[in-house]
Structure formats: structure tokens, C-alpha cells
Amino acid sequence: MQRRHLLTLAAGSALASTLPAAANAPAPEVIRIAAPEQGASGKQTFPGATPLAVAKVRGLIEEEFKKDGIKVEWTLFRGAGPAINEALAARQLDVVYLGDLASVIGRARGLNTRLILPLVRGSNSYLAVAPGSDIKSFADLKGRKVSVLKGTAYQRPFDQFLADAGLTEKDVKLLNLDWPASKAAVVNKDIDATFGGTDLNLLADKGVALPVNTRGKGPAYTIQSSVLATEEFTGRYPAHTTRLVAAILRASHWASDEANREALIQLWQQASGTPATVFRAEYEGTPLRQRNSPLFDDFTRAAYKGVVADAQRLGLIKQGFDVEAWLEPRFVNEALRQLKLEGYWQPTDKDGKLAAKV
Numbered sequence: 420m421q422r423r424h425l426l427t428l429a430a431g432s433a434l435a436s437t438l439p440a441a442a443n444a445p446a447p448e449v450i451r452i453a454a455p456e457q458g459a460s461g462k463q464t465f466p467g468a469t470p471l472a473v474a475k476v477r478g479l480i481e482e483e484f485k486k487d488g489i490k491v492e493w494t495l496f497r498g499a500g501p502a503i504n505e506a507l508a509a510r511q512l513d514v515v516y517l518g519d520l521a522s523v524i525g526r527a528r529g530l531n532t533r534l535i536l537p538l539v540r541g542s543n544s545y546l547a548v549a550p551g552s553d554i555k556s557f558a559d560l561k562g563r564k565v566s567v568l569k570g571t572a573y574q575r576p577f578d579q580f581l582a583d584a585g586l587t588e589k590d591v592k593l594l595n596l597d598w599p600a601s602k603a604a605v606v607n608k609d610i611d612a613t614f615g616g617t618d619l620n621l622l623a624d625k626g627v628a629l630p631v632n633t634r635g636k637g638p639a640y641t642i643q644s645s646v647l648a649t650e651e652f653t654g655r656y657p658a659h660t661t662r663l664v665a666a667i668l669r670a671s672h673w674a675s676d677e678a679n680r681e682a683l684i685q686l687w688q689q690a691s692g693t694p695a696t697v698f699r700a701e702y703e704g705t706p707l708r709q710r711n712s713p714l715f716d717d718f719t720r721a722a723y724k725g726v727v728a729d730a731q732r733l734g735l736i737k738q739g740f741d742v743e744a745w746l747e748p749r750f751v752n753e754a755l756r757q758l759k760l761e762g763y764w765q766p767t768d769k770d771g772k773l774a775a776k777v
Contacts (some may be wrong), residue, residue: 467691518572531661550626
């Protein structure tokens with residue numbers, strides 16, 4: 420019978436503190452973590468709708484390493500994935516939270532990263548159009564001024580929607596704007612439309628319509644987000660990498676419990692500045708346990724292979740790479756074993772459906 424007992428965050432913390440570390444293993448003085456800036460309400464805010472936000476707000480990673488005197492340093496990048504990849508190239512970061520396309524672009528361009536923890540799957544994107552606009556579909560974007568933050572996970576479904584309409588980026592007047600700037604521009608009618616995340620729903624009360632989204636379109640349109648670490652960090656500090664993953668898994672476990680749905684949404688609002696109503700709508704009808712699964716299952720593998728293939732086809736990267744060699748499940752597997760959470764999340768097939776039990 421499936422194990423139903425849910426670890427509380429406090430109990431999980433106590434358990435994770437018992438994870439063994441190799442004797443005399445080197446320890447980092449600081450763990451440098453980065454994530455894209457949400458940029459809500461003119462303030463620098465953390466991305467919502469992710470278990471990492473739970474870990475950040477609750478201080479779970481800091482708590483795990485406090486006894487070792489290891490500092491945890493967080494940096495939020497307004498330039499999102501491209502800016503984070505630049506910082507990785509400059510060896511300024513150890514661990515990052517990235518959407519699928521940005522992480523693939525970085526690896527394809529030679530960044531020595533490993534994907535150590537799938538975190539969120541199936542995130543949706545939205546097309547927002549200026550107040551009073553007659554744009555109803557991607558076909559209507561031809562010749563219009565449209566923004567998307569290039570190099571982020573949103574560029575892939577954006578280009579896919581254009582292709583579905585028989586268009587490419589060359590058929591629109593494309594502007595590369597960060598998320599806060601794009602929101603302001605579409606509200607002020609400086610651009611005709613912008614494409615981005617669920618936070619665009621915040622603009623509805625300003626007359627901005629959202630005529631197109633990726634709901635129900637399948638893995639080729641949705642976004643998967645994960646935690647990556649540099650090969651230097653995982654190679655030098657494998658025990659600490661496992662402990663880091665375990666700390667985040669405690670957050671994923673709590674965020675996967677339906678009993679915590681409303682508390683989770685309230686925490687995401689606290690972290691990101693995005694109203695809870697937006698998260699409720701985005702997650703309506705979606706099982707938390709499936710959305711926040713950390714498994715390296717057939718879905719994860721197929722999804723990232725699909726991103727690599729699409730990025731090549733769309734000209735976003737020049738050449739692909741071995742996705743299987745890039746994925747590094749050993750830290751998740753060990754953390755699940757130590758936390759006694761093996762079997763809590765069920766693997767899904769390449770289409771995101773629960774795999775048949777043998």
C-alpha cells in the first residue's frame with residue numbers, strides 16, 4: 420500500500436539533518452543560488468508557483484547548512500535566464516533555478532551544468548494584448564509590435580504558436596523586453612502584445628485581454644523548470660548537493676499535499692507579490708503532486724529532449740547535446756531514500772500520464 424504519512428516541514432528538517440556526510444569531505448563557505456526576478460508591483464520578488472519559493476520563505480536551505488556555518492546567498496536576476504547563464508559562465512553561481520529553454524541554451528553553449536532536481540512541470544504561458552486591441556490569435560500578430568524575453572522558456576511556446584499560424588519571429592516586430600518592462604509597455608499601448616507567464620493575468624483589470632494560452636496544449640507548449648548546479652559544485656561537494664536537494668524536496672513534499680493547497684497559494688503570494696487568485700486559476704484542476712513531482716521519469720526525459728530538438732529547429736541553439744548525460748538523478752534518488760519518500764510521487768509517461776503499474 421502507498422505510504423500516506425506526510426512529513427511536516429519541521430519533521431522533515433530534523434530528518435534531513437541526519438543525512439550523512441563523507442568524513443573529512445570539503446565544505447563550501449557559501450552556496451550561491453540564483454533565480455529569475457518575478458518583478459511584480461515594481462518590487463524585486465521571488466518567482467512564485469514553485470517549491471523553491473517554499474524553501475526560500477521557510478529558510479529550509481539556510482536551516483540545513485546553519486550548523487556547518489555555510490552561508491546561503493540568493494540573487495534574483497531581472498534579466499532572467501540569459502542573465503543567469505552569463506553569471507554561470509563567469510563562475511559567479513553554484514546552483515540556479517531555470518526554465519527549460521534557458522537551461523538548454525546554457526548547456527548547448529558550453530556551460531558545465533547538471534540538472535539535479537526537476538521542480539515544476541506543466542507551467543502555462545499567456546498572450547496578453549493591449550487594451551482595445553483586435554488581436555484574437557497569433558495569426559493577428561503579423562506586423563505587430565510584440566515582446567517576449569528572449570532566451571527564456573517562454574520563447575519556445577511563443578515560436579511554436581507563431582509556427583502554428585504559419586509565421587516566424589521575422590513576421591512580427593519583436594522586442595526583447597524583461598517582464599516588468601513588457602507589462603508596462605502593453606498596458607500603455609506602447610506594444611500590441613506580450614507573451615509570458617501567469618502573472619500577466621494581473622493586467623486584466625487594466626483592460627488587457629489574454630486571448631491565447633497554452634492550457635491543454637501538451638508538453639510541447641508547457642514549461643518545465645528545474646534546479647541546476649555547476650559540475651564543479653556537484654563534483655567537489657556531492658554530500659552537500661544531496662543535502663541541498665533534500666532541503667528542497669521537503670518543500671516539494673509539503674507543496675504536493677492537497678491539504679496544503681490554500682496555504683501554499685498564500686505562501687506563493689507572499690513570495691512573489693502575485694495575488695493568490697492568479698495561482699488558484701493556474702492550478703485549478705491540477706493535482707499538486709503531479710505538478711511538483713521531482714522525478715526523473717519518462718516525462719522529464721522526453722520533455723527536455725523535446726526542448727533541445729525544438730530549440731535546434733527554431734534556430735535558438737546551433738547544436739544539441741546528450742540530454743541523458745546532462746540529467747543527474749543520483750542526488751534526488753539518495754535524498755528520497757534518506758527522507759523515506761520513495762514511492763510518494765508516481766512516475767508519468769512521456770505525455771504526462773501516470774505510468775501503468777507493473
